[in-house]
Amino acid sequence: MDTTSTSEAPAVSIRGLRKQYGDVAAVDGIDLDIARGETFALLGPNGAGKSTTIEILEGYRLRTGGDASVLGVDPARGGLEWKSRIGIVLQSGTESGAMTVREQLAHFAGLYPHPRDVDEVIAAVGLDEKARTRIAKLSGGQRRRLDVALGIVGRPELLFLDEPTTGFDPEARREFWDLIRELKREGTTILLTTHYLDEAAQLGDRAGIIIGGKLVDVGPVHELGGAEARVPIVRWRDRDGSPRETRTERPAELVASVARELGTEPAELEVIRPSLEDIYLDLVRAAGAETRETEEARA
Numbered sequence: 001m002d003t004t005s006t007s008e009a010p011a012v013s014i015r016g017l018r019k020q021y022g023d024v025a026a027v028d029g030i031d032l033d034i035a036r037g038e039t040f041a042l043l044g045p046n047g048a049g050k051s052t053t054i055e056i057l058e059g060y061r062l063r064t065g066g067d068a069s070v071l072g073v074d075p076a077r078g079g080l081e082w083k084s085r086i087g088i089v090l091q092s093g094t095e096s097g098a099m100t101v102r103e104q105l106a107h108f109a110g111l112y113p114h115p116r117d118v119d120e121v122i123a124a125v126g127l128d129e130k131a132r133t134r135i136a137k138l139s140g141g142q143r144r145r146l147d148v149a150l151g152i153v154g155r156p157e158l159l160f161l162d163e164p165t166t167g168f169d170p171e172a173r174r175e176f177w178d179l180i181r182e183l184k185r186e187g188t189t190i191l192l193t194t195h196y197l198d199e200a201a202q203l204g205d206r207a208g209i210i211i212g213g214k215l216v217d218v219g220p221v222h223e224l225g226g227a228e229a230r231v232p233i234v235r236w237r238d239r240d241g242s243p244r245e246t247r248t249e250r251p252a253e254l255v256a257s258v259a260r261e262l263g264t265e266p267a268e269l270e271v272i273r274p275s276l277e278d279i280y281l282d283l284v285r286a287a288g289a290e291t292r293e294t295e296e297a298r299a
């Protein structure tokens with residue numbers, strides 16, 4: 001076997017991926033490669049197709065069209081050996097309430113050829129004090145930590161995390177980010193969906209935005225939306241009170257010239273640098289407007 005080409009092949013590769021539910025195209029022709037060792041964040045509004053995409057890649061759902069390769073295997077045909085190489089944290093956990101945290105993890109660890117040490121995993125997700133507690137008695141955030149623990153105990157090459165920190169308090173989220181960085185340092189490839197843009201920015205080497213089943217943008221998190229979307233916006237009011245707005249790379253120069261022209265301090269002057277969230281929301285709005293126009297043209 002040519003191991004060089006295997007290790008250089010992307011961890012995930014999809015072309016023209018589609019999933020149709022009746023009239024709904026949940027995934028509508030997505031092309032994407034995720035490199036080995038990369039952390040990739042999938043962003044997008046509710047119902048955009050993130051979970052469907054991830055579940056197809058996990059082998060949980062069958063695609064309607066296109067091609068998919070995950071660790072070199074078609075996920076629709078992945079066997080046990082392939083499954084042991086991936087880790088999955090679903091949106092809703094599948095733990096059994098009567099077992100303790102430690103029992104459940106030890107049970108899962110036993111299913112993998114090279115599991116991590118159960119107590120180390122418990123410590124890594126901050127559940128030391130709950131190791132002997134029945135799962136039914138855990139809080140929502142603690143259950144989510146257990147979900148993450150179950151996802152990593154098999155030492156996966158590729159880890160899928162579907163909204164992993166929903167329900168975490170801010171401290172738990174930060175601890176989780178540290179854990180993910182550690183997994184990344186060990187070489188784990190990570191594909192996560194999240195509604196938290198700060199999480200995507202903290203963890204993602206790259207991010208993609210899915211809207212209406214289509215990947216509308218993909219790139220390094222801090223380049224999403226393109227350079228144009230990051231140009232500062234200057235807002236002020238003219239002498240007659242009318243609102244003015246200009247985008248410029250040289251806001252100081254513009255403000256100076258506006259002040260000179262008005263002969264006074266410009267009213268309600270603001271210089272805004274669009275945040276990642278502003279850029280994301282603009283992309284979602286623009287894609288929504290485009291979809292409406294296409295639908296109106298069709299009608």
Ligand SMILES: Nc1ncnc2c1ncn2[C@@H]1O[C@H](COP(=O)(O)OP(=O)(O)OP(=O)(O)O)[C@@H](O)[C@H]1O
Nearest residue numbers: 021024025026044045046047048049050051052053
């Ligand atoms: N089993 C199903 N049967 C029919 N439609 C489905 C099914 N699962 C998902 N859908 C639809 O497919 C679309 C994409 O759903 P998906 O769960 O992938 O979105 P998402 O981006 O993960 O959303 P969220 O952020 O809310 O988790 C939605 O319109 C949803 O209603």
